[in-house]
Amino acid sequence: MKLLEPIKVKDTEFKNRVMMSPMCMYSVEKQDGVATDFHYVHYVTRAIGGVGYIMLESTAVLPNGRISYEDLGLWDDKHVAPLKKIVDAVHKYGAKIGVQISHAGRKSRTDNIVSSTDVPFSDKNLTPKMLDEEGIKEIVKAFGQAARRANEAGFDSIELHGAHGYLIAQFISDVTNQRTDKYKDGTLFLKEIIDEVLLYFPKEKILQIRVSGYEYHDLGMTPYDWASILNTFKDKIDIVNVSSGGILPTPVKDYPGYQLPYAKIIKEETGLVTIGGGQIDDPLLAEAAILDGTMDMAYFGRKLLKEPYFIFQLDDQLLPKQYTRARGLISK
Ligand SMILES: Cc1cc2nc3c(=O)[nH]c(=O)nc-3n(C[C@H](O)[C@H](O)[C@H](O)COP(=O)(O)O)c2cc1C
Numbered sequence: 001m002k003l004l005e006p007i008k009v010k011d012t013e014f015k016n017r018v019m020m021s022p023m024c025m026y027s028v029e030k031q032d033g034v035a036t037d038f039h040y041v042h043y044v045t046r047a048i049g050g051v052g053y054i055m056l057e058s059t060a061v062l063p064n065g066r067i068s069y070e071d072l073g074l075w076d077d078k079h080v081a082p083l084k085k086i087v088d089a090v091h092k093y094g095a096k097i098g099v100q101i102s103h104a105g106r107k108s109r110t111d112n113i114v115s116s117t118d119v120p121f122s123d124k125n126l127t128p129k130m131l132d133e134e135g136i137k138e139i140v141k142a143f144g145q146a147a148r149r150a151n152e153a154g155f156d157s158i159e160l161h162g163a164h165g166y167l168i169a170q171f172i173s174d175v176t177n178q179r180t181d182k183y184k185d186g187t188l189f190l191k192e193i194i195d196e197v198l199l200y201f202p203k204e205k206i207l208q209i210r211v212s213g214y215e216y217h218d219l220g221m222t223p224y225d226w227a228s229i230l231n232t233f234k235d236k237i238d239i240v241n242v243s244s245g246g247i248l249p250t251p252v253k254d255y256p257g258y259q260l261p262y263a264k265i266i267k268e269e270t271g272l273v274t275i276g277g278g279q280i281d282d283p284l285l286a287e288a289a290i291l292d293g294t295m296d297m298a299y300f301g302r303k304l305l306k307e308p309y310f311i312f313q314l315d316d317q318l319l320p321k322q323y324t325r326a327r328g329l330i331s332k
Helices: 037-048 077-092 133-153 167-172 187-200 223-232 260-270 283-291 302-306 310-314 321-326
Strands: 007-009 012-014 018-020 053-060 096-102 157-162 206-212 239-243 273-277 297-300
Touching: 037 053, 037 077, 053 077, 077 096, 077 133, 096 133, 096 206, 133 157, 133 187, 157 167, 157 187, 167 187, 187 206, 187 223, 206 223, 223 239, 223 260, 239 260, 260 273, 260 283, 283 297, 297 302
Parallel strands: 018 053, 018 297, 053 096, 096 157, 157 206, 206 239, 239 273, 273 297
Antiparallel strands: 007 012
16 A cells, blocks of 8 residues: 555655654653653654654753643753664664654743743633744744754654644744734744754755644634745755644544645645645545545554554554564454
8 A cells, every 4th residue: 555655755765654643742750851761662662563754742942832841852962862762763663753843832831931922822821921033033043953952863854843823833823923023924933943953954854844734713824825835945844744723722623634635735735745644543544645646644643642553454564573473363
């Protein structure tokens, strides 16, 4: 099946088109951003399970950019060694691995939070301080330093978290950007981040971005809005990962494949390598969307939490050598 065929992006060959979606595990033990044994076992298990591409969960570039105090971080050099251990083991089992670097802005549940705006996310969240130019510069620099550390840890790619109403999205979206300064155009913030990241992350590696292809709001982003922004960065960004929602705490009606139409439009309009997904429980849905040109790769989130070895149910010839005696067993 095409889902299990390799795909090459720049110099990186993914052995199949299954990406483990970034998922916060809220499992840092000392509120210090340092990866733990849990993270090692969790990610390496999916590599042994045959996943071609693993995306590490949202990893904060600054302490007040964490979604929660239990998030991973890349704001200090001490974060590199435990992440490198994960990266090396994931590579050993044949998968590629990226890290999603992020700043949660007004959605952070830490303290001293900042944003493009001084309007809180909801009445349960703190009121953010509206960033001035100096504060913006500090965050842009932090993205660059996180990128340097990601490279030192050996990651194959960086995913900028531009989705789900976090800080990049807060600048990009008209729902959360009513500024009057030069950052009224939120793409400037994104451009500065991309340029800073590329000072420290080698051009041969992959830079990708996760976007909310649709924000479910009249003022919010549409797939066409994102496509036109991405078209201005096509010489810098290699892959787009399409999700949706998150700019406001409004519930979204989801169903299997509900975000795939946004991925399709973004792929058609940009020609970028596109990863789509959302509520994909049946891998045949991902297979169909790859075959019909909606996307190039599929992300699986919750399915991989429940079934880290689902790939072997698609083809038990892929079982690692230690597990070959399971071949031929009917598993469902
Ligand atoms: C426990 C959990 C944590 C998540 N954390 C992140 C995250 O860190 N970054 C992100 O972009 N999306 C995050 N998401 C969203 C997933 O990456 C994915 O887009 C979403 O779960 C839909 O895909 P699925 O239906 O295959 O799970 C998270 C989802 C779950 C269930």
